[in-house]
Amino acid sequence: MRRREFIVLLGGAAAAWPVAVRAQRSMPVIGVLVVGIRGSEKFWRLFQEDLSKRGYVEGKTVRFEFRSDQGKLDQLPALARDLAQLKPDVIVTWFTPAATAAAQATREIPIVMAVAGDPIATGLVKSLSRPGGNVTGMSGVAAELSSKLVEYVREMLPSAHQVAALANALGPFSKPFLEQVRLAGSAIGIVINPVLIREPRELDAAFAVISRERSDAVIVDASLPIKRAAELALNYRIPSACAYRPFADEGGLMSYSFAEADLYDRAAAIVDKVLKGAKPADIPIEQPSKFELIINLKTAKALGVTVPPSLLASADEVLE
Numbered sequence: 001m002r003r004r005e006f007i008v009l010l011g012g013a014a015a016a017w018p019v020a021v022r023a024q025r026s027m028p029v030i031g032v033l034v035v036g037i038r039g040s041e042k043f044w045r046l047f048q049e050d051l052s053k054r055g056y057v058e059g060k061t062v063r064f065e066f067r068s069d070q071g072k073l074d075q076l077p078a079l080a081r082d083l084a085q086l087k088p089d090v091i092v093t094w095f096t097p098a099a100t101a102a103a104q105a106t107r108e109i110p111i112v113m114a115v116a117g118d119p120i121a122t123g124l125v126k127s128l129s130r131p132g133g134n135v136t137g138m139s140g141v142a143a144e145l146s147s148k149l150v151e152y153v154r155e156m157l158p159s160a161h162q163v164a165a166l167a168n169a170l171g172p173f174s175k176p177f178l179e180q181v182r183l184a185g186s187a188i189g190i191v192i193n194p195v196l197i198r199e200p201r202e203l204d205a206a207f208a209v210i211s212r213e214r215s216d217a218v219i220v221d222a223s224l225p226i227k228r229a230a231e232l233a234l235n236y237r238i239p240s241a242c243a244y245r246p247f248a249d250e251g252g253l254m255s256y257s258f259a260e261a262d263l264y265d266r267a268a269a270i271v272d273k274v275l276k277g278a279k280p281a282d283i284p285i286e287q288p289s290k291f292e293l294i295i296n297l298k299t300a301k302a303l304g305v306t307v308p309p310s311l312l313a314s315a316d317e318v319l320e
Contacts (some may be wrong), residue, residue: 050268113137
């Protein structure tokens with residue numbers, strides 16, 4: 001055999017190696033990459049339950065490789081590369097930064113977003129109907145939900161004329177988040193003041209700015225440390241909202257977001273399709289169809305905010 005032919009054959013064998021390794025496994029391997037904020041534990045519990053209903057049980061019919069950034073977003077790229085080197089059959093991501101990190105780590109391994117912001121605006125896919133690459137899954141339409149929160153702020157605070165939009169400057173979601181909030185504010189006559197931070201320790205200073213500028217309320221980017229954001233909003237007596245359910249649980253005034261149980265169940269169904277041979281490029285991105293408005297009445301009372309009866313009536317849950 002000539003040297004060139006040997007090199008070509010060797011290269012082909014190397015390229016096929018990951019597929020061969022996966023084919024020899026006794027059970028599929030699912031990599032999981034999450035942003036380590038409040039709610040990740042609930043996602044992981046519900047998602048495993050949804051997969052088990054489809055026959056994927058840890059240690060029996062599937063093996064999980066779970067990775068969390070523990071609240072440190074700058075760790076996501078390294079964690080994603082670590083997962084990619086393991087050659088799992090699919091990587092499941094939770095929240096946009098995790099999906100972005102996984103997409104940058106591999107173009108071959110299928111990636112299923114359990115939830116993410118607008119995947120087109122963040123450059124993860126070409127279209128919702130035909131993603132065209134190795135990424136598919138669920139879009140949480142969080143930017144659009146944040147714009148709806150501007151309307152809820154006006155309904156709760158009729159005299160509000162200035163609202164702060166607190167965003168994660170390093171997150172791929174910040175651009176669509178700010179665009180949607182600005183559009184919503186413009187439509188109803190509310191001035192939106194963007195406040196961007198690059199790391200969690202800047203939260204305290206950000207709320208000092210928001211208070212000094214006398215914003216009537218603040219809408220918080222869901223990828224930020226929501227527990228601390230909710231605490232600071234209450235300390236500064238600023239009505240707050242976020243497009244993520246745990247924010248209201250942590251003391252935020254209100255949240256409007258996708259119904260988690262439904263979203264994760266549909267993501268599990270997509271993982272099942274991928275493990276049975278479907279290509280992510282051909283699986284349409286799905287969007288949530290169920291949403292929940294949560295109002296924290298205890299926080300409203302602490303802030304001296306009277307929640308209109310019409311808003312209370314439309315809430316899916318009121319925390320007292």
